[in-house]
Amino acid sequence: MQYQHIKRRQMLGVVPCLMLAGLPAIAPAQASFPSRPLRAIVPQPPGGGFDFVARTLGERLAKQIGQAVVIENRPGSGTLVGTDAAAKADPDGYTLLMGSVSNIALNMGLYNKLSYDSLRDFEPVGIAVSYSYTLMARNDLPLNSLREVVSFAKANPGKLTYASAGNGSGQHVLAAALWHLSAADITHVSYKGAQAAYLDLLGGRVDLFFDLSSTARPQVDSGKVKALAVSGAERNPMHPNVPTILESGIAQLDLESWFGYFVSTKTPAAVKERLRGELTKVITHPEVQETFRSRGGKPLNLSADQTLALVRRDVERWTKLVRDIGIKAD
Structure with missing residues (x-):
């Protein structure tokens, strides 16, 4: 009985040790992160x-x-x-x-x-x-604000076109959301990448294009396109004179x-x-x-x-x- 008692006490001491033995292996591995x-x-x-x-x-x-x-x-x-x-x-x-x-x-x-x-x-x-988007229009489009674009699109369903860098791209989703919320009927033209979209915007073959403000800036500053709105909740310092979508009163929409x-x-x-x-x-x-x-x-x-x-x-x-x-x- 004494032998069994000793063994039991020894085992009671061993179990916690075994349980604790695994902890140092975890803690140092995390403490030394990253090791590669x-x-x-x-x-x-x-x-x-x-x-x-x-x-x-x-x-x-x-x-x-x-x-x-x-x-x-x-x-x-x-x-x-x-x-x-x-x-x-x-x-x-x-x-x-x-x-x-x-x-x-x-x-x-x-x-x-x-x-x-x-x-x-x-x-x-x-x-x-974060980066906001800028809505650009071809330079010779006789519309000079987002409100004018929406009004024209409602009166002339499907006549205006907007480009995107691909179906489901950020440019596509943002524009589609804006036209949906403002009840404007504007035709989507999907391109394989932003470069192709810019070529047709500059060439006057598509009317509108949303792109990141950082990418849009050179085209806007050069006067090759018109900036109509930015997508952020606040105006973009790169385009301080361009109103936000929210400011236009067209839709309660912002995206950065x-x-x-x-x-x-x-x-x-x-x-x-x-x-x-x-x-x-x-x-x-x-x-x-x-x-x-x-x-x-x-x-x-x-x-x-x-x-x-x-x-x-x-x-x-x-x-x-x-x-x-x-x-x-x-």
């Missing part, structure tokens, strides 16, 4: 807004954490291929996704079957910058395309906090903010709660609006 290079998936080709923001943030982040941030461009099916790859990656914090209104919010309404759920599968760890890094929601909490803290330093760095401003962006400095609220708001409102309008990308 990070991968940042960009669901668009090099050269666009996704790529520009990803590289701007990645370069500064790499200096801070002492590990490389490898940019991996994974375009295809709009933004689906890259976003799906990020959703299926190991949730260890070593895979980041460059997210925007496009792949995080709009896709939820554009596709009947989506391999990921933005709110279930991804969590933002740093929204860095934000960009930032996301990780899997299953990523360990300590790793998410480390990434969030490091990215906050990156996002608020004066050089990074000036880089974004010089390209027409509005630098953001949001708390974790504010960031999550922004993402949830845009996912919910744009999913509903896209479905109400009936826009489909598949």
Whole structure:
């Protein structure tokens, strides 16, 4: 009996030790994060807004954490291929996704079957910058304001045309939402990319085109096109004399395309906090903010709660609006 008592006491001491033995293996792994290079998936080709923001943030982040941030461009099916790859990656914090209104919010309404759920599968760890859109008109269009465009479109259904960089693109969804809310009948002309849309806008073969204000600026400043409205809640400093959609009184609509890094929601909490803290330093760095401003962006400095609220708001409102309008990308 004494032997059994001793063995029982020994076992009681061993069990807690065994339970505790596993804890140090987890904690140091998270405390030493990152111990190898990070991968940042960009669901668009090099050269666009996704790529520009990803590289701007990645370069500064790499200096801070002492590990490389490898940019991996994974375009295809709009933004689906890259976003799906990020959703299926190991949730260890070593895979980041460059997210925007496009792949995080709009896709939820554009596709009947989506391999990921933005709110279930991804969590933002740093929204860095937002860009408004500018509505441009061909230079010889005899309409000089958004209100005039809508009035003409109502009186002449289907006569005006608007370009987009592709079916389901940000330009398409924003314009379609505006025409839907203002009851304007304007014909959509889909192009394979913004460059082709600009060629026809400048050539007078299409009447209207929404594009990011940073990209639209050279065309507007050169006088080759007319700027009629901007999509942000406030006027864009690059186009201070151009009213917002809200100011026009045509529709209660605003959209700014934000960009930032996301990780899997299953990523360990300590790793998410480390990434969030490091990215906050990156996002608020004066050089990074000036880089974004010089390209027409509005630098953001949001708390974790504010960031999550922004993402949830845009996912919910744009999913509903896209479905109400009936826009489909598949």
